[in-house]
Amino acid sequence: MTAAMIEVENLTLTYHSGAESHRAIDRVSFSVKEGQVYTLLGPSGCGKTTTLRCIAGLERPDSGEIRIDGRPVSSSAGGEWVPPNRRAIGMVFQSYAIWPHMSVFENVAFPLRYGEGVKVPSAEISSRVRRALELVQLGELEDRPAPHLSGGQQQRLALARALVMEPKVLLLDEPLSNLDAKLREEMRGELRRLIKSLGMTAVFVTHEQIEALTLSDVISVMNGGHIIQEGSPIEIYQRPTNPFVANFIGQSNFLDGEIAGIEGAGTVQVRTEMGALACQATADFPPGARVVVAIRPEHITLSPEDDSPHNRFSCTLAQSSFIGNAMDCSMMAGDRALRVLLHPDRAPDIGSVVSLHVPVRHCLAIAAQD
């Protein structure tokens, strides 16, 4: 069992602007183990960036405690406060924050030259800068003025600057959001490989579910200043315990329902407007409990593929649109519309009546929100 590198406890921060105040994060707690890539995922304004900035020391929380490598860096109770420039954390900003008046080399050398309490002999500076630049494959560009780099290169440069001090902790604030789609895909894999190979602990902030799913060891989904669910990417995707998570990570169809019976092995019968459905329970629900059934559009199939007796219903295809790798279909079951993703070759004609099926393991019963 590896030790916790970052521990965050009961972090709360309220922003004041004139007479108005806004609670950006509210009693947020989590811990990141050494060597983990931990992702804060959520829509804009959910508090993920504020949380990251509190770890960096760029924001001062109203209350709560942050420990990095066992050492308290911010504690409202103990009064400890380590300013950001003494926390020895590497950080990559969303805008990259590459200094335009310096060359590539000078950008990376900055922490070695001007860091507080850092004493790097000047002979060593150039070798360490080169090593960092080679890690991100910018070795040949060290003399180039920073503004002459492409977006992707600037992103790598920001990474090299964050890595050059060999910090134990790396913070990444939406580092891929300014790249074009193709480059973003490439960088996702590369970023994870790099972090893992250097054995760093990383906290990653994003609003892109794909980035979170592919990069992370652990994902925390945040909304309204709270952590709503924490888990591995697979858990978060396949076992959302909350309608918000189910809809934010991928898409889901939601059906209101009530537990009709317990079938054992985590399976429950739920009474819904579309009839009784056999579902995976995400918690211990008593009979009669109000739940929401979440079904992802890609998990609904045309029924000949599966002749299981459960979870079958007949629908009319109302609308469909081609989205490249699938057909995005709107199926009507009575008044109720269901979103279904079908393979383009298999989509029926509009107006045709089809029989649909959802495997039990993909029907999730989630506690209803009040």
Added chain:
Amino acid sequence: MSFISIARKIPGLSTARIEPFTALMLAVVLGLSLLILCMPLIVFGLSFREGRPIDPEAVYSLAHYVQVFSDAYTYRVLANTFSYSFIALFVAFAFGLPAAWLAERTDLPLKPLLYTLMTVGLLMPGFATAMGWLFLFHPRIGLGNALINNLFDGAIGPLNIASIGGMGWVEGLSLAPVAFIMTAAVFRAMDPSLEESAEMSGAKASTIARRVTLPLAWPGILASGIYIFTIAFAAFDVPAIIGWSNKIFTFSTYVVTELAPDDDLPHYGVAAALATFVIALAGALSWWYGRLQSQAHRYQVVTGKGYRPRLVALKDRKALAWGFLALFFFLSKLLPLVLLIWASLLPFFQLPSAEAFASLSLANYNAIPWDLAFKGFKNTAALVVMTPTITLFCAMAFSWVVLRSRIPGREFFDFIAFLPHAIPNIIFGVAILLLALFVLRDTIPMFGTIWILLLVFVIARLSYATRMTNSTMIQIHKDLEESGTMCGATTGTVMLRVVTPLLAPTLIYAWLWIALITFRELTLAVILTTGDNITLPVVVWSLWYSSGLGAAAALTLLLMLMMLPIVGLYWWVARKRAFGASN
């Protein structure tokens, strides 16, 4: 809010330790703010105090106000000042506004030349223009008057420049470039789609100008009008050079005579009462200005999009337009300059004749009291280097506190930095004189030193400097500084290694501009000069005042020659900036 919760809103300031940089920035901002706020209060307080600075027992009364406002002469001076300022404003707009419109909204050829001439025109201080015009239209010795007399055989004239109208005309000529620069910015910032949509609605060009362009530009034009009026109101050089010897006083020259009467001890209390009155006036005016600015905000013609304003085709009227501009440069710069050179080479001022040409010599240049001039030059040179440097340092501290810290009420500091813009500069001169004489007399003896000049120059230029640093610092993405912090650097190092290099183009531009203004500053220096801290423009003024007209003209020309490299540099930097902005 507790001290700690305030303290934690300031980057680099924590309960654990305060970075020296943060402490320095706060000290500069708080100290200077306190001083600026003190000044109107000192003027106000001393306007009620009877007696001399050294009197141990002060008596407070309304005596000074009674004296000032029961004197019919005060009303005459104020009436003079208002008419002269309005004429100056009218003249400045008559030349500046069309020039700005030609530069920004027409296809006028040789626009870079227009901008060059407007900047090189800065070379010529107001007192130089005033001297030239006095030599031209002095009722007795004026060259222009002699010409008119010859042409019309005495039927017209003589024209008297030593009049309210004449002084307004000269002040207006020297303020026209300010009107040009300010209104050009208004025309430049206007979104052309507003006019284009009027055109698509079927409106004629003249209707568009009347119904769309002018109403949109109006808040900006009016605001610059108020600014120009305030400068004219407080200006010392033109009324002093032209009006003083002819016993026509405006507010600034009147205040100076009260502070240094020929036949009596200084009337500090009277000056303070006059200054209080003008502060109240300026307060009302800047309240109005503020309202206009907020309206301008509501109109928000600047959309931040990159666009090119529509250009009106001048067609065959291009020559006419340049003729108008040439006339302006001839009247405001060339003509006075030629007369100044002519006067500087003659033993006494006379009309061109064979005799006059025979008497041309450099005698006036020899007659300059070189000891005094050299002392003045040393002081001026020291101020030209220190004033912009210190002003910009303070301006950066203000911008940093206002834009980067989260101190509650930080906007208030921005308001304080803007105060010297709204209140006529001469008031700050009076206030700091009273401060040095009455309040700090024994603790900090700065009266008669160069430091008192430095202090008031810094305060007077703070508004301009903070406008410049604010607008540039807003454009520097906060991430650039925070990434420096995350790299381990202190706030001071980030400021030095990241912010300052990024601000450098603006800082250089503003440095040169403030250096230029400092070089030619007469109004503030006259009030605070007592011998040892004399500046070059004050030497010119004292020569002129003691009837050494030729020597004064000669020294003025030398002063302009010395400014030439700074003007050249300023022009070069300004051009680079303009090109940088257009790319």
